[in-house]
Amino acid sequence: MNDRFLRACRRQAVDRTPLWIMRQAGRYLPEYRELRARHDFLTLCRTPELAVEASLQPLRRFDLDAAIIFSDILIPLEALGCEMSFDPSPRIAKPLKSSSEIEALEARPLTDVAPYVGEAVALLRRELADRVPVIGFAGAPWTLAAYLTEGKGHEGFPAVRALRAADPGALALLLDKLAALVAEHLELQIAAGAQVVQIFDSWAGILSAADFAAFALPAVRRVIGSLRSDVPVIYFAPAASHLLELAATSGASVLGVCWRTPLDAARRKTGGRVALQGNLDPAAMLAPPERVRERALVVLDQAGDEPGHIMNLGHGILPETPIASVEALVAAVAERERRPA
């Protein structure tokens, strides 16, 4: 098996830096757009064969070192009876409006509500036949709370910040319930064969360090603490330079870093306690291939020679990214073979 990715997660020496791309199964691929023309987004998520087809598409084109299961961070909210749609941005039919609604939340078992998640991971694992590892994923409790209270993507997610100010106890209860759900969601994927899991805390960056430490971080710690310790966990909180030191204490073995923080600075701030993943600016992928190469080599230089770097973008790949940019990125990574450790 190509185990570069697993080795880098564990900060072991590798022959070259492993590479995967956030949203590598996505709209920049013509074959994905073709798949989506025939099936809507939720149908892809809910049909294991289709989710696996989407997951495999980028691997057929590019020399990538991991496959991530095609899904969405909001999927486990179905266990709370939450109705959602994607247009393409997510909408939740009935956002949470009161602490009594939070108290009333009860989760049904995910294996009953969303059995397709485990089925898709198991099928992807079989199809890959150990060619590369499988990544499972989930949204962090704070980020799910942001969507559940706001009902949709909205700059700064004021509803969850308002809840923090008005009723911190209700917020803490919501985060408790979501932490249990997220843990169940990740365990289910690990049991089905996911070899690494990534937790997306997409909106942690709206918090001050004090509120991150009081609310979002303990919820993530609870999730990670409940998982099997032999499965590496990647924690990714973008636009959160000010939270990086705290994020390094989440229990994750890898921190995803967005493009705002150079990896050498991230390494200093996290004191070498975690591996790092990232962080080429996805917008740099809209430049000509030679510029993509240059910018990718800068990221590899900033990552340095210590083991424990996974090459990736600093956020999801943009739908308008040319295929040639991905090829240039793959070639830039191949160009820099690691010195023997």
Place this chain on the structure above:
Amino acid sequence: MNDRFLRACRRQAVDRTPLWIMRQAGRYLPEYRELRARHDFLTLCRTPELAVEASLQPLRRFDLDAAIIFSDILIPLEALGCEMSFDPSPRIAKPLKSSSEIEALEARPLTDVAPYVGEAVALLRRELADRVPVIGFAGAPWTLAAYLTEGKGHEGFPAVRALRAADPGALALLLDKLAALVAEHLELQIAAGAQVVQIFDSWAGILSAADFAAFALPAVRRVIGSLRSDVPVIYFAPAASHLLELAATSGASVLGVCWRTPLDAARRKTGGRVALQGNLDPAAMLAPPERVRERALVVLDQAGDEPGHIMNLGHGILPETPIASVEALVAAVAERERRPA
């Protein structure tokens, strides 16, 4: 005249902390919504009597220590022949797509294209009769470049980051041209009577520190360096904790701080070289009045006893904010009278 605000901008002692609120002339006020029901947004901006009416509305209700002229940061782009609309978020009819379009940009004099800006400031100054100072404002060159290339608000503004990767020379040229325009826009407001100006760099936070130092910051420095030195300048870059030390070198006498960075931490990071403005979380204003009071007092405590704090929110007031929250904020500021210096 009530000169608390001017004194705090200059880090002089005050009897109590001055207060104004970003977007204080805005949709949370019933009388503003009533005004907007009769006139569209651009008509308000372009008609001095209406802009002044909107500017004065919050002063009639609340004991605030400054008035800000009603306008929009995109207004001076009219001098570049840029067509725009608001629905309510801004749209630019023809976003910049190439370096040849950037080279071709030529600005007509703002006094010809938008004479109403100076007229509105002068009228506001007359109407206030020195009751409180008048704030003029502009968008920072980087933030205007983000809108000009993207054409609308879009998370992370990838178009301007793509330009940075593809053609940094073209970006630098665009920022040069915008710096000249922004300087002209602020000079015009100062000549008309603005006693303080604020520069909004709303999207600086999408940059790494290196790119901020290479692109956004020099452009802001050029603007501030060209202004009369007796007019205090406030520089506000939200979601930019990682840029705070650099922002303190912009030449501004005051830094606006968003809710993510506690003022005591901001004071340490900026070494007391600038006054600070902010930073109650606008979402906290959606909580009951007693919670608003508590959270406002925390901000005042974090600001400490040194002179040089202007109370404000950490971002614009949200349209759904209850009037009672603003009353609670005003009362909390009044409650904490400054010890004599």
